[in-house]
Amino acid sequence: MLTARRRVVATAAALVGALLLASCGGSDEGSGEAKTLRLWHYEAPNSAMGVAWTEAINEFEATHPGVTVEFEEKSFEQIQKTAPMVLNSSDAPDLMEYNKGNATAGHLSKQGLLTDLTAEATRRGWDKKIGEGVRTTSMYDAQGVMGSGKWYGVPNYAEYTMVFYNRELFEEHGVEEPTTLDELTAAMDTFVDAGVTPLANAGAEYLAQQYVYQLALSGADRAWVDAYQLYKGKTDFHDEAWVHAAETFADWVDKGYVSKDSTGAKAEQAGLDFIQGRTPILFSGSWWYGRFQEEAKFDWGTFLWPGSDLTLGSGGNLWVVPEKAPNKELAYDFIEITLSEKIQNLLGNNGGVPVAADPAAITDPQSKKLIEDFNTLSKRDGLAFYPDWPAAGFYDVLVSETQKLITGSAKPHTYLGALQEAYDKGVSRR
Structure with a gap:
């Protein structure tokens, strides 16, 4: 319009x-x-x-x-x-x-x-x-x-990803804010046992691939990121970090942490699922923050992805x-x-x-927390960019291949092989 x-x-x-x-x-x-x-x-x-x-x-x-x-x-x-x-x-x-x-x-x-x-x-x-x-x-x-x-x-402005969570649903199900990945996994088990899908997801856009990338970052370091994003070394999609990521995400789908019905969902739907209280957890970016402040009619909070020094983010x-x-x-x-x-x-x-x-001019408490967490990431060199950046057209490949991982039509090894082929081809054309 x-x-x-x-x-x-x-x-x-x-x-x-x-x-x-x-x-x-x-x-x-x-x-x-x-x-x-x-x-x-x-x-x-x-x-x-x-x-x-x-x-x-x-x-x-x-x-x-x-x-x-x-x-x-x-x-x-x-x-x-x-x-x-x-x-x-x-x-x-x-x-x-x-x-x-x-x-x-x-x-x-x-x-x-x-x-x-x-x-x-x-x-x-x-x-x-x-x-x-x-x-x-x-x-x-x-x-x-x-x-x-x-x-x-x-x-x-700057941006980074974090875990948004519905404090009221957490309290209702007796779940504490996780500080480790094991605690996050246990929290998701609790929700699944209660018939609640814990993670908001969008297979048709960026959210699903960002879950996978974050899981890889949990086992990676800055040299790994520089090899992947800046071509300062070889990227192997069958290394320990990528294999862990693909296998864990596929396991999360099997366990019901991620709904297979989210395969064709757009990011807007994932955001609405969180805003309307249908899912207690959304892992996504700071670009949602202001909208959640205005539209989410419940008590919610955020925390950095547990157990990882790196997360998605950049200017x-x-x-x-x-x-x-x-x-x-x-x-x-x-x-x-x-x-x-x-x-x-x-x-x-x-x-x-x-x-x-002007830092003194930021008076909103939630906004202060948002900026403090960003400063924490910046100080530890924790911004690892986004998974689709290395090659033109790689975003669409990540979407389509991660959809296959959600539906089960591609197993982790096949999924990672497809990413390797597209990545290598895209980088070689630079």
Whole structure:
């Protein structure tokens, strides 16, 4: 749905406007001609990012008289599948949220579809605001490998995965918050014995493969991650970590921890299963946090995956500026606003993980816990990125093959062999 925001700003935000315009370095909208910034993102309106970006649009229009923001709502899946085609056409937006990693932003940068933002990152100080661990996914070399080279995207939040749990259901069934994987397994046994499927899952999208990857990470270290994600060594899908992951996940399906009916489910359904109290546990990302704060009508909490120093996470999705974008300066100005302290504080108080907020301004207790756990992961170098990143098209392979693992049509050894073949083929094409 295309939603055009055309607001007449009657308030005198003179000081804020002057500061922001000064930092923008003179965009070319000063000619007096009406202009439009075309913006795509896929954050839910009541998510932390959706709330923050809506306010950023208000700020942008207040400080850019005569400029309108046209926001086009897209889903993650839509952008994931159509971005290369759209960005190579005249329909490219001025600014777009896009998935980070070698298989996505790295792949597009290598194809010349994204604008090099290195000069803007330096001129506007984004390279100082965004910490080293978070900006790993901003930079890509000539081969599209993250971590070095030129800036092709700007994250203005961070993200990581955690275990969300329904405290009321835990209490009802006499289950304590697990601190080890054995305790988590025992908790799931208790729920199954009571006729409750413990884990929310979505086989048709990212959730199922992320369970498998987390189980592998529980037996891995940073060198293992670097080999898999950055090609600094050989990746063997029949090593101890991957075999444990595939066998454990298949066992969890057999034991009823994961419903076979979730094979065709989308992430939205898994989220609703948790929100509506049908499943007591959801392992997923901080992008759900703000939504759960608003929609879950029960007492819930979170904890990091027990027994693992590593979990899925990184800097957040990137703002990228298509190479064919007609209004690049306006896009840079919008990115600048999303990194302002006001927007960053708003993000932090609505269940997001900001990268440039004032810590003293984050007052919501749950949001403080979210940020504290992220800091714990950052200090122990615990962010291990996402399983689909190493090669273009690997996401779809992970979805389809993990669905087979859920249905039982593929056994763990066959599953891992299929992943090895697709991974090797994808990496060799880089």
